[in-house]
Amino acid sequence: MLNPFAAVRRPVLVTGPLADEGLSETETVRLLLAARDLHQPAAYRPRVYALLLMLYTVCLPIDSALAADVEDLGHDRGRHEIDTRIRGGTTKRKAIPSHTWQALQSYLDGRTAGPLFTTASGGRLDEPAVWRLLRSLARRAGLPQAETIHPHALKTSTITHALDRPHARIERVQAWADHKDARTTGRYSRWPGQPDGAPGHGPAEALVHALRLAAGGRAGGSG
Numbered sequence: 001m002l003n004p005f006a007a008v009r010r011p012v013l014v015t016g017p018l019a020d021e022g023l024s025e026t027e028t029v030r031l032l033l034a035a036r037d038l039h040q041p042a043a044y045r046p047r048v049y050a051l052l053l054m055l056y057t058v059c060l061p062i063d064s065a066l067a068a069d070v071e072d073l074g075h076d077r078g079r080h081e082i083d084t085r086i087r088g089g090t091t092k093r094k095a096i097p098s099h100t101w102q103a104l105q106s107y108l109d110g111r112t113a114g115p116l117f118t119t120a121s122g123g124r125l126d127e128p129a130v131w132r133l134l135r136s137l138a139r140r141a142g143l144p145q146a147e148t149i150h151p152h153a154l155k156t157s158t159i160t161h162a163l164d165r166p167h168a169r170i171e172r173v174q175a176w177a178d179h180k181d182a183r184t185t186g187r188y189s190r191w192p193g194q195p196d197g198a199p200g201h202g203p204a205e206a207l208v209h210a211l212r213l214a215a216g217g218r219a220g221g222s223g
Helices: 025-038 042-057 062-067 098-108 127-140 152-163 170-177 182-186 201-221
Strands: 073-076 079-086 090-096
Touching: 025 042, 025 127, 025 152, 025 201, 042 062, 042 098, 042 127, 042 152, 062 079, 062 127, 073 090, 090 098, 152 170, 170 182
Parallel strands: none
Antiparallel strands: 073 079, 079 090
16 A cells, blocks of 8 residues: 655754754854845845844844834843743843844834834834845855855854853853753754853854954955
């Protein structure tokens, strides 16, 4: 008797390090520079730059970023925050690094209500649009993952980069990444068994430094 499911493609179970279209820190900088400086039309550069920074430095999944409203932003005890919806229907307060906050405020330009990330007509930005946008930016940045990159790659990459930082504590990265099990977090490490990064501000500070160096090199080359 023929098996009716013989032609059905079965999911591949990953037991080792995650097989994902992750980015190196250098590639992340190139992608963000493309978002900040090369995105067309130029009027939407602040939006895409702020969105990618939120995904990377706040460790947000794309659905949480797109579901957020401006009213979810806040400030408490000297730090900027966002109340974000995570899996399971719960809400979690997450810190926003200062460079990301500044980019977000530049994009919002005084807007105080409505979807955090909007279309040109003011509607909520959707995930298919972000997929297309990200691949267009990756092509502009000359990334080898340009045809396969997806929004989750930003979260995948930032967790890996956090685990690569000196003196990382996997339990802190786990909490930041919203993982229920530390074994899930550990799968993102390029050095299994020796997580050595720090969440949130570590990758953000390194990113800002690299962006400034890239901008300085470009300015110096144009003189």
